[in-house]
Amino acid sequence: MEISVNNVDGVAVAAVPVDELDASNASEFKRDITPVLQANTKLVLDLGRLRFVDSSGLGAMLSCLRQLSAKSGDLKLCGMSKQVRALFELVRMHRIFDIYATQEEAVRAFRH
Amino acid sequence: MTTLSSTPDTVALQESIERHARYSLGKTWSGLSVRDRFNAVALAVRDRMVDGMLATEDRFKRSDSKRVYYLSIEYLIGQSLGNNLLNLGIREACREALSNLGTDLDDLEESEPDAALGNGGLGRLAACFLDSLATLGMPGYGYGINYEYGLFKQEIDDGYQREKPDNWLAQSTPWEIPRPDEACLIPVYGRIEDSVDRRGLYNPMWMDWKILIGIPYDMLIPGYGGHTVNYLRLYSARSSHDFDMGIFNDGDYFKAVEQKIASETISKVLYPSDAVVAGQELRLLQEYFLVACTLRDIIRRFELDHTSYADFSAKVAIQMNDTHPALSVAELMRILVDEKDVEWEAAWQTTQATLAFTNHTLMPEALEKWPAELLGRVLPRHLQIIYEINRRFLDQVRISFPGDAERAQRLSIIEESAPKQVRMANLAIVGSHSINGVSAIHSELVKTVLAPDFFKLWPGRFNQKTNGVTQRRWLLKANPPLANLITSAVGDDWITDLNRLRELEKYATDAGFQAAFQKVKQFNKEKLASVIEDAIYLKVDPNSLFDVQVKRIHAYKRQLLNVMHIVDQYLSLIEDGHQPAVPRTYIFSGKAAPGYWLAKQIIKLVHNVARVVNNDSKANPWIKVAFIPDYRVSLAEKIIPAADLSEQISTAGTEASGTGNMKLALNGAVTIGTLDGANIEILEEVGAENMFIFGLQPSEVQTLRQQKTYRPRDHYARSPRSKRVVDSFSSNLFSPHEPDLFKWIFTSLLDPNDEHVHVADFVPYIEAQRQVADTFGDRAQWSRMAILNIARVGKFSSDRAVTEYAREIWGVRDASLPSPVGAFAGSGETGQSNPSAVLTRA
Numbered sequence: 041m042e043i044s045v046n047n048v049d050g051v052a053v054a055a056v057p058v059d060e061l062d063a064s065n066a067s068e069f070k071r072d073i074t075p076v077l078q079a080n081t082k083l084v085l086d087l088g089r090l091r092f093v094d095s096s097g098l099g100a101m102l103s104c105l106r107q108l109s110a111k112s113g114d115l116k117l118c119g120m121s122k123q124v125r126a127l128f129e130l131v132r133m134h135r136i137f138d139i140y141a142t143q144e145e146a147v148r149a150f151r152h
Numbered sequence: 153m154t155t156l157s158s159t160p161d162t163v164a165l166q167e168s169i170e171r172h173a174r175y176s177l178g179k180t181w182s183g184l185s186v187r188d189r190f191n192a193v194a195l196a197v198r199d200r201m202v203d204g205m206l207a208t209e210d211r212f213k214r215s216d217s218k219r220v221y222y223l224s225i226e227y228l229i230g231q232s233l234g235n236n237l238l239n240l241g242i243r244e245a246c247r248e249a250l251s252n253l254g255t256d257l258d259d260l261e262e263s264e265p266d267a268a269l270g271n272g273g274l275g276r277l278a279a280c281f282l283d284s285l286a287t288l289g290m291p292g293y294g295y296g297i298n299y300e301y302g303l304f305k306q307e308i309d310d311g312y313q314r315e316k317p318d319n320w321l322a323q324s325t326p327w328e329i330p331r332p333d334e335a336c337l338i339p340v341y342g343r344i345e346d347s348v349d350r351r352g353l354y355n356p357m358w359m360d361w362k363i364l365i366g367i368p369y370d371m372l373i374p375g376y377g378g379h380t381v382n383y384l385r386l387y388s389a390r391s392s393h394d395f396d397m398g399i400f401n402d403g404d405y406f407k408a409v410e411q412k413i414a415s416e417t418i419s420k421v422l423y424p425s426d427a428v429v430a431g432q433e434l435r436l437l438q439e440y441f442l443v444a445c446t447l448r449d450i451i452r453r454f455e456l457d458h459t460s461y462a463d464f465s466a467k468v469a470i471q472m473n474d475t476h477p478a479l480s481v482a483e484l485m486r487i488l489v490d491e492k493d494v495e496w497e498a499a500w501q502t503t504q505a506t507l508a509f510t511n512h513t514l515m516p517e518a519l520e521k522w523p524a525e526l527l528g529r530v531l532p533r534h535l536q537i538i539y540e541i542n543r544r545f546l547d548q549v550r551i552s553f554p555g556d557a558e559r560a561q562r563l564s565i566i567e568e569s570a571p572k573q574v575r576m577a578n579l580a581i582v583g584s585h586s587i588n589g590v591s592a593i594h595s596e597l598v599k600t601v602l603a604p605d606f607f608k609l610w611p612g613r614f615n616q617k618t619n620g621v622t623q624r625r626w627l628l629k630a631n632p633p634l635a636n637l638i639t640s641a642v643g644d645d646w647i648t649d650l651n652r653l654r655e656l657e658k659y660a661t662d663a664g665f666q667a668a669f670q671k672v673k674q675f676n677k678e679k680l681a682s683v684i685e686d687a688i689y690l691k692v693d694p695n696s697l698f699d700v701q702v703k704r705i706h707a708y709k710r711q712l713l714n715v716m717h718i719v720d721q722y723l724s725l726i727e728d729g730h731q732p733a734v735p736r737t738y739i740f741s742g743k744a745a746p747g748y749w750l751a752k753q754i755i756k757l758v759h760n761v762a763r764v765v766n767n768d769s770k771a772n773p774w775i776k777v778a779f780i781p782d783y784r785v786s787l788a789e790k791i792i793p794a795a796d797l798s799e800q801i802s803t804a805g806t807e808a809s810g811t812g813n814m815k816l817a818l819n820g821a822v823t824i825g826t827l828d829g830a831n832i833e834i835l836e837e838v839g840a841e842n843m844f845i846f847g848l849q850p851s852e853v854q855t856l857r858q859q860k861t862y863r864p865r866d867h868y869a870r871s872p873r874s875k876r877v878v879d880s881f882s883s884n885l886f887s888p889h890e891p892d893l894f895k896w897i898f899t900s901l902l903d904p905n906d907e908h909v910h911v912a913d914f915v916p917y918i919e920a921q922r923q924v925a926d927t928f929g930d931r932a933q934w935s936r937m938a939i940l941n942i943a944r945v946g947k948f949s950s951d952r953a954v955t956e957y958a959r960e961i962w963g964v965r966d967a968s969l970p971s972p973v974g975a976f977a978g979s980g981e982t983g984q985s986n987p988s989a990v991l992t993r994a
Contacts, residue, residue: 095342095361123337129491130339131358131533135349 041065043072045080051147052080056090061097070100077104081113084146088119098133105137114138118146161245166252168196181253187323190233190260193246194326197236201372202329204240204381212291216457218466220285220292220962223446223480224473225439226275226422227282227296227384228303229267229371230785232327233260234629239287239374265320266784267327267371268302269386269422271743272704273619273811274512276785277590278473280811280950283622286375286382287648288954290964295446297438298328298369298386301421306743306782311759315746328369328386335390336448338364338441344532358533364415364437365390366445376624376648387445391415424745436522436530443479451487461494465505469962472584474512475520475576481507481583482534485541490533500541508586508961510617511577511598512808515708520576521567527574538574542566545582552609563605581606581613586961588617591809591830593850617957618833619809620950623650626815631793633672634819638942641665651946656939666935673796673820673938680794683787684739684778690766692776696735697928700821701799702783702791705744705751708806712897713910714738714799715757717921719877719886721775722765727876733925737776741783741791755779757894760886788812793819796934797924800825801917803908805850807831814948820938824920826913830948838944842937846920847913856909864902864911874914878902 045054054076061069076083085101087093093101105115118140120128128134140146172195173181177188184192212219237243247257270276278294285292304315342361349355366387373382417434418441450468458467472480481503488499513519528535542565549560565582567573581587581603589595595616599607607614628635628647638646642655659665677694684692701714718738724730740758744751762777780787798816800807800823807829817823817834824844825831835843848856856862868875878901880886887893901910928934946952958964 094363095339095359099359127337127339130337131361132349132355132490133357135351135353135355136347136357138350 041068041072043069043076045076048084048143048147049151051082051084051150052076053084053086053143053147055086055088059089060092061090061100062092062094063096066094066096066100069097070103073100073104077107081108081111082150083108083113083115084143084150085115085117086119086143087117087121087124090124091121093124093127095131098127098131102133102136114150116140116146116149118143159245159248161242162248162252165196165242165245166249168199169193169249169253172196186259186263189255190263191326193250193257193260194233194264197233197240197242197246198326198329198372200240200242200378201236201374201381204374204378205372205383208380208382213457216467217291218469218962218964219450219453220290220469220471220958220964221446221450222278222281222285222292222294222471222473223442223477224275224278224294224296225442225476226270226473227267227278227294227386228270228272228275228785229279229384230625230789231261231264231266232371233264235283235625236372236374238629239283239376239624240378262786264786266302266786267320267325268318268784269296269299271303271422271424271745273809274474276621277619277811277950280620280622280625281954282373282382282384283375283624284620284950284954286373286380287377287622287624288951288958289375289380290954290958291382292954292964293382294373294384295442295449296384296386297419297422297442298388299419299422300388303422303424303743303784304746308755308759308779308781311756311763313744313752313755327371329372331368331370331385334368334449334452336366336445336452338366338444338448340364340437340440340530342532344536356533356536362415364418364441366441366448368445368449385446385449387419387441389416389418389441424743424747433526433530436526439476440479440483440531440534443477443483446477447480447483447487461488461492461502462498464502468506469964470507471957471961472507472509472580474510475580478509478520478576478580478583479531479534481541481579482531482537485537485583486533489537496540500544503583504585507580507584508588509580509584510588510590511594511602512590514594514597514602514806514808521573522576524566524572524574535574538565538579541579541582549609559605563609577603578606585613586615587613588615588961589808590617590619591833592616592618593805593827593832594808594829597805597850615960617953617961618830618948619811619814620948620953621811621814621818622950623647623818625789626792627818630789631672631676631819633675634669634793634942637665637668637672646946648951649946650949650951653943653946656943660936660939660943663932666932666939669820669935669939670931673794676794677796680739680790683790684780687780688778690776690778692737692778693735696737696776697796697925698739698794699736699797699799699924700739700791700795700816701801702739702741702788703810703812705742705754706748707750707908709802710908710910710913711740711742711754711758712908713801713913713917714740715754715761716877716910716914717918718761718765718775718777719880720873720918722761722768722771723876723880724873725771725774726768732774733922734928735774735776736925737778739778739780739791739795741780741787743783753894753896757886757897760893764886788815792816792821795819795821796928796938797821798823798825800828800831801847801913802826802828803913804828804848804853806908814945817941817945818948820942822924822934822937822941824917824924833947834945837947838941842940842944844920844924846916848909853909856912857907860904862904862906862909862912864904864906864909867911867914868902871915873918874911877914878911 041057043054045052108115116138169192173192176195237246250257282294300321302318302320305318307314339361343359345357345359347355347357367390369386370383418437484503485499488494546560549563553559565575565578567575589598599614641659646652681692681694684690703709721732758779765771765775765777792815795816798821800813804826810829826847827849881894882898884891
């Protein structure tokens with residue numbers, strides 16, 4: 041999948057380019073996000089398009105967070121729909137990720 | 153076409169029916185099948201209920217009312233059209249509208265398939281409670297599963313029960329409103345990964361789960377008078393995708409479809425009662441699916457108007473109907489702690505203050521336990537939470553009972569057996585502020601036999617709520633002639649206040665009223681005789697005593713004891729030439745769980761005895777035996793009004809309450825029964841002189857069992873009549889073509905381990921039956937007893953039961969009722985436009 045990346049004030053901002061991130065495409069996502077993770081330490085993932093995520097999708101995002109954490113970076117999430125947010129809460133992943141409503145807020149949070 | 157005499161109600165209804173025929177079904181009225189006509193009428197009625205539901209919701213929202221959520225794995229609803237029309241007060245208007253269209257309302261009502269989402273008493277109680285909640289104007293909602301297949305249809309083949317699937321949703325039902333926009337996601341399976349959160353605190357993450365989707369369907373529940381319309385929300389399981397396209401693309405189409413089917417199986421079928429469910433993963437998934445969907449919906453609704461979970465238990469009451477929804481304890485804790493960041497102690501206080509538990513059985517085999525391994529595999533986070541609840545609870549137990557390790561083991565939610573088990577009743581008790589039994593004796597046995605350690609720990613949490621039945625369904629709808637007779641005598645207030653039936657007492661000896669009552673009963677008996685003839689091609693005499701035992705077939709309910717009486721009467725007649733005092737028709741109906749061999753054998757026995765007796769010309773002027781197949785709510789509505797005698801003969805100490813006993817007494821049947829369940833309270837109400845009580849008391853049965861002092865052979869040797877009946881099962885009298893078919897009955901009756909002590913109760917039973925026959929011969933005396941039964945069973949209304957739950961458990965006051973909703977509500981209709989007309993209809 042094609043993941044476009046913008047650089048905003050030294051923070052990489054990428055959008056998850058699918059409506060559903062699940063067992064059918066989580067591996068593809070992990071593969072295609074890898075160069076972004078290698079090239080950056082501060083990443084904002086915009087989930088605005090995402091309508092459904094399953095445990096494979098959440099696992100893929102967790103993998104991103106761990107890769108960045110390993111090199112003292114961080115991953116912040118933004119743009120979650122209510123339904124996706126509910127799933128994060130359901131499995132306690134909202135406590136692992138830093139979650140913001142908008143890209144701007146997420147980028148700003150890296151400055152503090 | 154509209155007649156000149158049509159009322160505005162009739163005209164509007166007729167227009168609505170025709171509009172639905174045209175625009176919902178796409179057909180003209182004349183081209184509709186019976187099914188289509190039913191659908192058009194149901195949709196027209198549903199429109200009115202939707203208006204009522206929206207107005208009701210607005211009322212509750214404005215007053216920020218505390219809401220009651222009733223969780224039950226079963227709802228035995230039966231047919232809805234007639235009940236909804238009566239409660240909305242538009243049955244006669246609908247009858248007239250349909251008459252104008254050349255259709256008979258009775259035919260359409262009769263054509264409606266029963267919604268059989270339950271096995272028996274537990275599910276029917278839930279349905280009665282919903283009717284009462286709405287009638288009382290309370291914000292009370294049922295939550296359950298939208299089973300695609302309800303309880304099986306029973307067919308009889310050579311006396312053997314055959315089960316046929318009941319695909320009641322095959323043609324969909326007009327009563328359900330789908331709510332896909334309120335679907336919820338439910339994770340199951342997976343594992344817990346221990347991690348720390350961003351603040352460095354322990355954070356168990358639920359990983360690798362699979363997801364189920366719960367789609368709600370609402371059935372609207374109008375209260376009598378139409379003031380309040382609540383709903384029953386039933387969930388269907390759907391897979392997260394039509395099927396997994398990834399697997400499909402890889403070429404494994406069947407695996408993809410299998411996964412979809414597995415997800416949807418959750419709401420596919422209702423488990424029959426008495427089925428061995430322990431260890432059955434699908435049942436556990438069903439129970440969690442119900443709990444998770446319900447709680448997610450409760451939370452969604454709560455958050456619409458509230459921000460602080462400190463207010464939760466002030467705004468939400470959850471009643472767990474038996475242990476099936478007991479996972480609510482762990483699920484509510486999980487939501488509060490994991491999702492809402494509530495501290496454990498505060499979450500626990502909220503959980504206990506919100507949840508309440510009704511126990512329905514003392515049978516050890518019916519007390520649910522789940523292997524910890526299975527629960528941990530299906531719900532890994534919940535098992536963690538249950539362990540933590542148990543750890544904290546046992547710390548408290550050790551403080552209350554220092555050094556008493558055995559008591560701690562008995563109280564523990566976890567049974568340290570091999571394999572380790574999670575005791576769902578213990579979980580429900582620990583997590584609830586109220587634990588109730590369903591009759592006086594049952595509540596006492598809960599405290600002394602089922603959970604004495606818990607009672608010692610928390611005596612204030614235990615209470616009694618005797619079951620009840622809704623008089624709208626079981627008298628007003630089921631028995632219009634009797635309803636009209638009562639109304640003509642004492643007015644119609646009894647429809648919403650059953651205690652008003654007391655005013656009938658003064659008519660008990662009134663010759664005119666007795667004659668009218670006898671006429672009603674005869675009318676109902678003739679109708680039932682016709683049902684029997686249609687169903688099993690057996691002619692029965694409506695002048696004979698209709699002796700009725702209708703309920704699930706189960707050893708403890710002792711249909712066998714009833715059969716033993718038939719055999720005794722038959723052999724006394726054939727061998728001794730003793731004619732009974734009155735001719736009698738023994739009427740049975742009920743289903744056996746598909747895997748319950750003994751119960752299915754009892755059905756076979758009834759049929760074989762019937763075959764012998766009914767074909768013996770010497771016997772059949774005096775004795776007939778009828779087994780009416782496929783017992784269900786709509787059939788009960790035909791049998792119960794016609795009963796003279798109500799058989800409530802369970803082994804003392806085994807029936808939690810029973811509600812058939814209440815329905816039958818309400819319809820003027822006199823009870824022959826043991827001191828068991830609610831029979832004891834019926835006795836207190838109607839008086840010993842108006843019932844036939846016999847047999848051992850609960851404590852005596854318990855003593856026989858505990859001290860192993862039951863000696864059936866002594867009874868057998870002492871009583872020639874007992875001996876003859878018991879011996880008949882070892883001969884092939886009732887199984888000439890299947891030798892030794894019933895020999896097991898001979899053996900089990902003489903077994904000192906017969907838990908149901910049939911032989912000990914047999915002689916007292918046939919003596920009580922002799923008194924029944926003698927009394928029935930005196931029609932005035934019998935009528936007096938029957939009328940007093942009706943007059944004195946006001947206590948057994950589900951309105952009374954629900955009011956007690958509301959006041960003493962839920963903390964919900966009777967809502968003040970606004971004006972009736974909708975143009976047609978509250979017309980004071982009592983089922984028939986002309987009360988006296990029905991009496992002459994026969």
